[in-house]
Amino acid sequence: MKTQNCELISKRWAQALMELAQEDANISKEDILDDLKEVSDTINSSDELSNVINNPSISTEEKQIVLCKLFQNSVMPIVYNFLYALNLRKRIDIISQIAVEFQKELERIKNISRVKVTSAIDLADERKNDIKNKIAEKLNKDVIVDWNVDNDIIAGLIFNIDETIIDNSIRHKLDDLSNNIIKG
Secondary structure (H helix, E strand, O other): HHHHHHHHHHHHHHHHHHHHHHHOOOOOHHHHHHHHHHHHHHHHHHHHHHHHHOOOOOHHHHHHHHHHHHHOOOOOHHHHHHHHHHHHOHHHHHHHHHHHHHHHHHHHHOOOEEEEEEOOOOOOEEEEEEEEHHHHHHHHOOEEEEEEEEEHOOOOOEEOOOOEEEEHHHHHHHHHHHHHHHHO
């Protein structure tokens, strides 16, 4: 399955699960996410189990027996029923991508944004907190920051926010200057 198509299908399944979860205020969306990750990790940690789940020649019924034995008593009923529906629709092989998309959907609902910040040097914790607070204020969201160090940027910061890149590095400015000089 093409990556983009798989991502779209996974997103639809994750949204459907979220809609079901929102119908009952007593269901913890975080617990659902934990269960999805547990299922995904369990399947991915065993080559034999992964081969069974991903093998189209193994019947839906046989896969259901395996899923039942593994997860019926270890995950929430909503997650088990979701796995059952995925298996019937022959989509159980994308459970890992669905977990990722469910996490994104949960973060969207909770007004959380993931931001990747790259600096030339490792920043002090106080400076990281200042930057994180400024980003949160600008976005009007809670933020989860992934900090990276890349010596090649010389100085400054590069922000990756929801697939938008803001490059305030010296390397970028030098590249722009060089391009302008070449253009004349």
